[in-house]
Amino acid sequence: MEQQAILVVSFGTSHDGTREKTIGALEREVASAYPSIPIRRAFTSKVILRGLERRGIQVDSVPQALDKLVEEGFSNVAVLSSHLIPGEEYDKLRALIEEYRPRFPSLSLTAPLLHTxxxxxxxxxxxxxxxxxxxxxxxxxxxxxxxxxxxxxxxxxxxxxxxxxxxxxxxxxxxxxxxxxxxxxxxxxxxxxxxxxxxxxxxxxxxxxxxxxxxxxxxxxxxxxxxxxxxxxxxxxxxxxxxxxxxxxxxxxxxx
The missing domain is CATH 3.40.50.1400 (Rossmann fold)
Structure with a gap:
């Protein structure tokens, strides 16, 4: 049976309050819409990831999250980008997805918020x-x-x-x-x-x-x-x- 997962990718933020009201709210809404599919989180900002780690808050980078999904045997992964525009950060994410594509039977990436x-x-x-x-x-x-x-x-x-x-x-x-x-x-x-x-x-x-x-x-x-x-x-x-x-x-x- 095909194992499906959704990875929600954001730039990230070090501010706990706004993180849960925004990124967290989006992830909860995705989980509510797809209750049978595991939802994972990843941030793209290395600065924010390091800052969170110093405070004891563990969030995966995109490569870490994708590596874990490979190890766990997921075959169909949809990556939800929360980036606003198809700019530099989105370009980096898209290139990374292409690198990982051979490791998944199905790996897809959403358009950014402001696309059409x-x-x-x-x-x-x-x-x-x-x-x-x-x-x-x-x-x-x-x-x-x-x-x-x-x-x-x-x-x-x-x-x-x-x-x-x-x-x-x-x-x-x-x-x-x-x-x-x-x-x-x-x-x-x-x-x-x-x-x-x-x-x-x-x-x-x-x-x-x-x-x-x-x-x-x-x-x-x-x-x-x-x-x-x-x-x-x-x-x-x-x-x-x-x-x-x-x-x-x-x-x-x-x-x-």
């Missing part, structure tokens, strides 16, 4: 439903960003919000384009004096806590406030949003 136009629309609608803004308030979404060509997905998502009639939504990134300076210029041109900052990331970890809402002068919150914009922050990762988790599940169904 339909994905962008679904994420935009989920974010709008989750984070209503007050009259005259802008919604600013802070993505991680990258210098990989896949970064173009962020400005594409910004366009999707406008296509949906939401000129009050602004997408920016910590790395790559559009950076916070670009977001701030556009907010000022549009005359906004209030903004809700929300991380466009699976988890509300270091970037959300420090780069977005931190007390350092260069945090997004302080840069916007320094320009006369009143800011409130929602420290919630995308993994906490049921509609986002359902989109991940839809990607998983495509490869099972």
């Amino acid at each position: 136009t339909g994905d962008l629309l679904a994420v935009a609608k989920a974010v709008l439903d989750r984070h209503p803004v007050a009259e005259g308030e802008a919604l600013v979404l802070m993505g991680h960003g990258t210098y990989h060509p896949a970064n173009s997905i962020y400005p594409a998502l910004d366009f999707v919000f406008r296509d949906l009639g939401r000129e009050d939504v602004f997408v920016g990134t910590v790395e790559g384009y559009p950076e916070v300076d670009s977001v701030l210029r556009r907010l000022q041109r549009a005359g906004y004096t209030k903004a809700l900052l929300v991380p466009l990331m699976l988890v509300a970890g270091d970037h959300a806590i420090n780069d977005m809402a931190g007390e350092e002068p260069d945090s997004w919150k302080n840069q916007l406030e320094g320009a006369g914009i009143a800011v409130r922050c929602a420290l919630e990762g995308l993994g906490e949003v049921p509609a986002i988790r359902e989109l991940y599940l839809s990607h998983l169904r495509e490869v099972l």
Whole structure:
């Protein structure tokens, strides 16, 4: 009989609270949808894995998780990537899956969260439903960003919000384009004096806590406030949003 398993792969986070509300919530939802299939966890960030290990928290890397699945005799493994875009981290994961493909009769990998136009629309609608803004308030979404060509997905998502009639939504990134300076210029041109900052990331970890809402002068919150914009922050990762988790599940169904 074919032995099937699902491996949920995330970049990871060292913040315990957001990890269980986001990555943990996604894994629990997968387990609920497929109660007869073992669910395993792996992180891709070596820095986070080392930090967790120092605290006595053991999480497998992707090679460790796949090696264990081989040893345990699993023949059909579906890898659910929780990465947002097909950027550098996803490329590394895909290359690793190709290395391991000869060791499994069946080894599949889901697309990242933001992959098709339909994905962008679904994420935009989920974010709008989750984070209503007050009259005259802008919604600013802070993505991680990258210098990989896949970064173009962020400005594409910004366009999707406008296509949906939401000129009050602004997408920016910590790395790559559009950076916070670009977001701030556009907010000022549009005359906004209030903004809700929300991380466009699976988890509300270091970037959300420090780069977005931190007390350092260069945090997004302080840069916007320094320009006369009143800011409130929602420290919630995308993994906490049921509609986002359902989109991940839809990607998983495509490869099972």
